[in-house]
Amino acid sequence: MEKDLSRRGFLKGAAVSVAAIGLAGCSPKVVNTANESEAGVIGSNSGEACVSDFSSFFTASAAEQEEIKNSTDGGEYDIIVIGAGASGVPCAVKAYQEGAKVLVLQKEATVVSQGGNCNGIEADTSDPSAILNFIQETTKQCTYRNDREQTKVFAYNSGEAVHWYYDEAVGSGYNIGVREWGVDYGEDFGQLKTIWVVTSKPDNTSTSMKSIMAAYEDKIDVRYNTPAVQLIKEGNKVTGVYAKDIDGAYYKFNATKGVVIATGDYQNNDAMVAKYCPDVLDFEKKQFNKTGDGQLLGMMIGAEMEPLGHTKMIHDFDSGPMFDERFLRVDMYGKRFSNEDMDLSVVNNYLRNYGPEMAGKYCQIFDGNYVEQVTSWGGRPTDEEALLMYMPDVEMEDRKGVLVDRIDTHKADTLDELATILQIPADELKATVKRYNELVDKGWDADFGKKFKYMKKIEKAPFYGIRKNLRVSALCSGIVINENFEVLDSERKPIEQLYAIGNVSGAFYGSPDYPLNLPGLSLGRCVTSGYVLGKTLAAK
Incomplete structure (x- = not known):
């Protein structure tokens, strides 16, 4: 038996209730009977609007x-x-x-x-x-x-x-x-x-x-x-x-x-x-x-x-390694936005209200002491040679295991130079790093409460930045x-x-x-x- 799945069919004869569709504000329910003339929407007069909303899903x-x-x-x-x-x-x-x-x-x-x-x-x-x-x-x-x-x-x-x-x-x-x-x-x-x-x-x-x-x-x-x-x-x-x-x-x-x-x-x-x-x-x-x-x-x-x-599955494993290490994180305005002691899978929640141009975008910032620092807090540092694989400015014939068009790791001698490469305001980045280093000297993170074992100064050149772009994977x-x-x-x-x-x-x-x-x-x-x-x- 072939079913009429037209818009009219949804309101009168189709085997689907608007309640099942789950649209916000939709309380009516389609009642199906053996006699189509007796079928109809009960409980609300908003059924037409609900079906119209459901129909919008089919455009794409x-x-x-x-x-x-x-x-x-x-x-x-x-x-x-x-x-x-x-x-x-x-x-x-x-x-x-x-x-x-x-x-x-x-x-x-x-x-x-x-x-x-x-x-x-x-x-x-x-x-x-x-x-x-x-x-x-x-x-x-x-x-x-x-x-x-x-x-x-x-x-x-x-x-x-x-x-x-x-x-x-x-x-x-x-x-x-x-x-x-x-x-x-x-x-x-x-x-x-x-x-x-x-x-x-x-x-x-x-x-x-x-x-x-x-x-x-x-x-x-x-x-x-x-x-x-x-x-x-x-x-x-x-x-x-x-x-x-x-x-x-x-x-x-x-x-x-x-x-x-x-x-x-x-x-x-x-x-x-x-x-x-x-x-x-x-x-x-x-x-x-x-x-x-x-x-x-x-x-x-x-x-x-x-x-x-x-x-939602939102991450970026492609721009660089050490994506879950607790380095300083700054948004594209150069400002720290969270306690970095969190998994990559949830960072997106801090960046969802930045608008379509900036949503999901941020930078990890660390310095020339990163191997020692990551080791000290029990992480797994990527050695400097392996880090080169993720640097688009480094000429390299074989980058097996990476997506070349997605790598976005950078190294610079100064924070000013790094900010220019990362396309974030240099003054804001330097102010953020200065404040971060002051918190290390204080002995506790008075801004976000990060565990102190992860608080390491950013002061030794070269300086590194990984520009992240959290995209929806699934x-x-x-x-x-x-x-x-x-x-x-x-x-x-x-x-x-x-x-x-x-x-x-x-x-x-x-x-x-x-x-x-x-x-x-x-x-x-x-x-x-x-x-x-x-x-x-x-x-x-």
């Missing part, structure tokens, strides 16, 4: 609201995966390996992913108490708003999934790095051991996932330049997908076991950002064409968006799912045969900022969710 998206009247039968598959990235590729490939007939619908002309670090927990060799402590620490870092059951699925399955990812990448001919990693939680909890797969810059996970997908493109039906535009729902069951090819022709594909949404986040959809994560409006976005397609596909048929407080919240990756409606009941994995899905984190307690957690989660769901659906 490949998803479509209007009824699709003409389409070509595209055939039947066991599983349809929407999106070919860090979660979609593992889901499709693993499902095929388990015997399923799989279709992949990808909006872009190729596989698209991001990042380079992917971590998974070695459940068999870690202490059981360490795994439970990891779950608790992650819950704590997520301000106790995460779905603990989803965290458990990651904790107990990610090692197997990441090993599989590594084997598939190598087997496809891609040379990917791997290392052992772990955390010693002490006598109470013991050792947590992980497998950490690394894609070296300038490559990223797109490179490895493209290689894996290419190895299966004669076995899996992959349609590039073919975005999913609507889901097909009969009763409470999703039975297929409408997609549109590069020529604008519509196809109807049927799925017997499930439809999996794996389209990534919505950072490039300004209307959705303004609603769900307004803190990042002024920040530069790392990704392109992440327009919330999957979230909207789900919301059109009753899926619920995660409550406000969406998790928005890690989306439509609500359970631990089985089933998409839930406003009553927290599963929508049959509809699943979501990776950053299109919500409730895995819950915190305003992405936690950094496990390097590569985001990609580890994406790979794990795809791997586990692919295997599960194939077995249905």
Whole structure:
């Protein structure tokens, strides 16, 4: 049964409530009955405005609201995966390996992913108490708003999934790095051991996932330049997908076991950002064409968006090393703006109100004694030779492991010269450094209260500055799912045969900022969710 998803259909006959859409100030609810003439909006007269606001989300998206009247039968598959990235590729490939007939619908002309670090927990060799402590620490870092059951699925399955990812990448001919990693939680909890797969810059996970997908493109039906535009729902069951090819022709594909949404986040959809994560409006976005397609596909048929407080991943690992060291930090006006004893993941919160030109931009300032100083407070200094890799003014043929167009580390003989290079006011920088040194002499940070072990004078040439630009890497919240990756409606009941994995899905984190307690957690989660769901659906 084909559904009318026009604007009128949303108000009268579509299986979605305005309350589920979660728009501010929207209290009405769409009541659906067997008789369309009896359906309507109750509780408020603001339903039209709410639907109009929801419709604004589609301006930048490949998803479509209007009824699709003409389409070509595209055939039947066991599983349809929407999106070919860090979660979609593992889901499709693993499902095929388990015997399923799989279709992949990808909006872009190729596989698209991001990042380079992917971590998974070695459940068999870690202490059981360490795994439970990891779950608790992650819950704590997520301000106790995460779905603990989803965290458990990651904790107990990610090692197997990441090993599989590594084997598939190598087997496809891609040379990917791997290392052992772990955390010693002490006598109470013991050792947590992980497998950490690394894609070296300038490559990223797109490179490895493209290689894996290419190895299966004669076995899996992959349609590039073919975005999913609507889901097909009969009763409470999703039975297929409408997609549109590069020529604008519509196809109807049927799925017997499930439809999996794996389209990534919505950072490039300004209307959705303004609603769900307004803190990042002024920040530069790392990704392109992440327009919330999957979230909207789900919301059109009753899926619920995660409550406000969406998790943002904002960092800068590219401009220079030692990004988490507690050096003096100044904004682009040359002024100190915070206690520097904080992780990089939360610095963005101090810089979100600087406007679109300055949001996320600041400089780390240190001097020629930095190796000794960082060592003294228990940090890990980058030696001066390695620091040259990040200096764009230094001629160097081989800068392996860095993004050349993003390095922004500088050295100068004077603070005046350094300020000129960093493009910040020299008088303000010198005044800030003078005040900072006075606080060191006082024996305590009377301005921001930073631990005194991190307070070190800036007085010995050469002087260093790393110009940081915190950009949005990912928005890690989306439509609500359970631990089985089933998409839930406003009553927290599963929508049959509809699943979501990776950053299109919500409730895995819950915190305003992405936690950094496990390097590569985001990609580890994406790979794990795809791997586990692919295997599960194939077995249905």
